[in-house]
Amino acid sequence: MSKKVLIIGGVAGGASAAARLRRLDEEAQIILFERGEYISFANCGLPYYLSGVIPERESLLVQTVRGMALRFNIDIRVNSEVTLIDREKKEVEVVTNDRTYRESYDFLILSPGAEPLRPPIEGIDSDNIFTLRNMEDVDRIKKYLVIEKPQKAAVIGGGYIGIEMAENLHHAGIKVTLIEAAEHILAPFDREMARIIEKVLIDQGVNLIVNDKVQRIKEGKVIELQSGEAVEAQSIVLSVGIKAETTLARAAGLAIGNSGGIKVDPSLRTSDPAIYAVGDAIEVEDLVNGSKALIPLAGPANKQGRIAADNICGRHSTFKGTQGTSIIKVFDFTAAATGNNERKLRQEGIPYVKSYTHSGSHAGYYPGSTELTIKLLFSPEDGKLLGAQIVGQKGVDKRIDVLATALRHGLTVYDLEELELAYAPPYSSAKDPVNMAGFVAANILRGDVKIMHWEELTLMPQEERILIDVRTAIEFRKGHIEGALNIPVDKLRKRIDEIPRDRKVIVYCKAGLRAYLACRILEQKGYEVYNISGGYDIYLADRHLYGQGLDMNEQMTDLEG
DSSP: OOOEEEEEOOHHHHHHHHHHHHHHOTTOEEEEEESSSOSEEOGGGHHHHHHTSSOOGGGGEEEOHHHHHHHHOOEEEESOEEEEEETTTTEEEEEOSSOEEEEEOSEEEEOOOEEEOOOOOBTTTOTTEEOOSSHHHHHHHHHHHHHHOOSEEEEEOOSHHHHHHHHHHHHTTOEEEEEESSSSSOTTSOHHHHHHHHHHHHHTTOEEEESOOEEEEETTTEEEETTSOEEEOSEEEEOSOEEEOOHHHHHTTOOBOTTSSBOOOTTOBOSSTTEEEOGGGBOEEBTTTOOEEOOOOHHHHHHHHHHHHHHHTTOOOOOOOBOOOEEEEETTEEEEEEEOOHHHHHHTTOOOEEEEEEEESSOTTSTTOOEEEEEEEEOTTTOBEEEEEEEESSSHHHHHHHHHHHHHTTOBHHHHHHOOOOOOTTTOOSSOHHHHHHHHHHHHHHTSSOEEOHHHHTTSOGGGEEEEEOSOHHHHHHOOOTTOEEOOGGGTTTTGGGSOSSSEEEEEOSSSHHHHHHHHHHHHTTOOEEEETTHHHHHHHTTTOTTOSOOHHHHHHHHHO
């Protein structure tokens, strides 16, 4: 006897589940309900349509109702909202434009997604204040931009969608202000890495305001901030976060997790064995720390749809957790992350060590190489990778995928040293940036070098240490840390008597390599010496000064070593 499966919600999770069900069971009766008009569209592409980077609206429609129904023999019902789940009768109530009816099921898959937050701010309901979640939203914003032609716009919220909106509104010729209540943009990143992207936005002409909350919006045109500053804008986009859409699940009495998402087991079954749930509405296990969390990403949602379908069809499949791998384009830069950041590791009480490397995207002698800043977070006990963040212009995607794979399979920084990665001068260096990150992290754990971070240096009394800049005299003159003594690494052995032995010696260079060499020399001469991890570049990044000073050819000198 064929099974009857109802799917509530399309897009990544629901549409993937429907297609997988049909591939596994040609006889199953599959009905997909979507309260909107579109079952499968490219959520992540919406901001790029507003700027014209994606010129055709139809390009956003991944699959049409007619196309999917024809190929997979699925009963697709758009403009049909499921308003009630009757678990006892195994029925759902469906409301359309002209009628309300009930539909029975053997199995039910919930894929309701998440909805944008609209915080209780005075004046937030004005007609020129938008959120961006679906095709209807993007159509409203596009129409407003075409008809009203705003000269100034504000984006409230510095997450992924907020930044993409800021960039694309800028590309559309609009003066943009980006407002973030936290101390830095891009919550998955740590402050010093986010600062690099903040400077990119500022350099491109985006007016960036961080660490300041919106108090009220007057007449939809003036945003008053907690600091007292006022921002004028004819158009405002809210991007302050999302919340799992759990209304149906709660009303049906399904278990809700502490994170606020629908509670599911590894098979993605809810507390009702006939009901599965996938996508942004469910809570998942954080692969690194084991806690439950909401991690709304398209990749996991697609996989979850497939897993739910497998289990309904008798194939035992499990979802093993999410590590939050993500990437964003910001003008000509890219930022990517995987695993946990420092804030999350501290919150979960997980000990960690951090390291930084600055590597060329490919061989420095081949034209066009740019710098990659890589931050690793790893266990002090065994070197197991806990998180990684990368910012740069080229090659970020390639490296974060390697690190995400390593983290997924429990590899260590020692394993990163041994990875054999593709090399040719236009693509990488003989020591790939991932290998270099592994070398530096492993050196720390082996005790080949003691490290110190800039925030630790500021807490150390000056009388207890001496700070030495081991870059060249030219680099030193272009910018240095106040109070530092300049002794270039190549002259260190001859000038070693200038360094007092009764104080801790703190050394830094641009990126960390020359300081590491200085540490090896000084340690073997009996000094207590520390290398500033990440070097002068991280110092500049954390102070919004990243990229000042040397050009790329000079920077590569430090990396080729």
